[in-house]
Amino acid sequence: MPQATTCRDRPELERYGKVRLSTAGLEVPQLVELAGRWYLLFSVPDRAHGRRWRERTGEVPRTTVYYVAGDTPTGPFVGPAQPVLSGDGADELYAGKLVEDGAGAWWFLAVRFGRAGGAFIGELTDPMPVAVGRDGRLAVTAAAVAGPCGRSPGRR
Numbered sequence: 001m002p003q004a005t006t007c008r009d010r011p012e013l014e015r016y017g018k019v020r021l022s023t024a025g026l027e028v029p030q031l032v033e034l035a036g037r038w039y040l041l042f043s044v045p046d047r048a049h050g051r052r053w054r055e056r057t058g059e060v061p062r063t064t065v066y067y068v069a070g071d072t073p074t075g076p077f078v079g080p081a082q083p084v085l086s087g088d089g090a091d092e093l094y095a096g097k098l099v100e101d102g103a104g105a106w107w108f109l110a111v112r113f114g115r116a117g118g119a120f121i122g123e124l125t126d127p128m129p130v131a132v133g134r135d136g137r138l139a140v141t142a143a144a145v146a147g148p149c150g151r152s153p154g155r156r
Contacts, residue, residue, distance in 0.1 A: 025044070025045075025048050026042040026043075026044065027042060027043045027044065027045070027095075028042060028043045028094070028095040028096075029041065029042045030042075030096075030097050030098065031073055032098050033073070034098065034106060034132060034138075035132040035136075037069050037070070037071065037132075037136055038069065038070045038071065038072060038073050038075075038077075039067050039068070039069050039098070039138065040067060040068050040069075040070070040075075040077050041065060041066070041067045041085070041096055041097070041098065042065070042066055042067070043063070043064070043065050043066075043093075043094045043095055043096065044063070044064065044066060045063045045094070046061040046062045046063045046092070047061070048061075049061035062092050063092040063093070063094050063113045064084050064085075064092060064093055064094075065084065065085045065093050065094065065095075065096035065110055066079065066084055066085070067079065067084075067085060067138060069136055085108055085110075085130075085138060085140050091112050091113070091114070091125075092112070092113040092114050093110035093111065093112060093113065093125065094110060094111045094113045095110060095111045096108055096109065096110035096111075097109055097110070098130060099127070105129065106129070106130040106132075107127035107128060107129060107130060108125075108127070108128045108129075108130045108140050109124060109125055109126075109127055109128070110124075110125050111123070111124060111125075112124070112125050128140045128141060129141045
């Protein structure tokens, strides 16, 4: 039986998480095979984005869900220029997961932390359909970012 791989066994995994992504930590990971590729999803709180990330993207750090892709479950993993799954981009999402329904369609669900720069919301998103582009990038359909049961965020 093969032993579990740790970052000590594979130093390139540790380096990837701290240097290549320029964040202080990757939280709530999920590894899933989708359309013949492996996708590693993870959340990064706004406070964990490093200086290199801010310099590279020019963006204000926010809590969100990122992904990187690879050909095998052990990597190497490579991300697009801005690897983020966030629906309409206005929500701060956390703990996102991809789930497959009985018909073979993939959906993205996450905890809606809040609106960028706004108050904490803390609700589960409605399922958002996910598509895989020809280049292997994942895309969330922005039309499905309403809150629970189709309500807009903040409305009850």
